[in-house]
Amino acid sequence: MQRNTIIAIAAVALVAAALPSSAQAHCDGCGVAAGVVGGLAAGAIIGSAIANSQPRYVEPAPVYAAPPPAYDEPPEYVEGPVCHMERRQVWDGYGYGYRIQRMEVCD
DSSP states (O other), X not given: OHHHHHHHHHHHHHHXXXXXXXXXXXXXXXXXXXHHHHXXXXXXXXXXXXXXXXOOOOOOOOOOOOOOOOOSSOGGGSOSOOEEEEEEEEEOSSSSOEEEXXXXXXX
């Protein structure tokens, strides 16, 4: 909050210094210079405000999952069904006849 106030006061001081005084009333190009200085000051203020507005990233909460089961024996010795692929004749269901299809068969 205080930083923004200091930046605003500095911008006002720059613009006030760029405006022509009564002693410079005969100056024909001073209005252009005041506009350029004012534009630079406004650009600096807006640019610093944009640069300081960083996107905030909130890290999601960690997700804990159960670890995979650990086997004491190698996988080839783990008990369970033994499966293999076989070719079997299957009726296609559309009335065209039988066809050969690969199927997984577990013992």
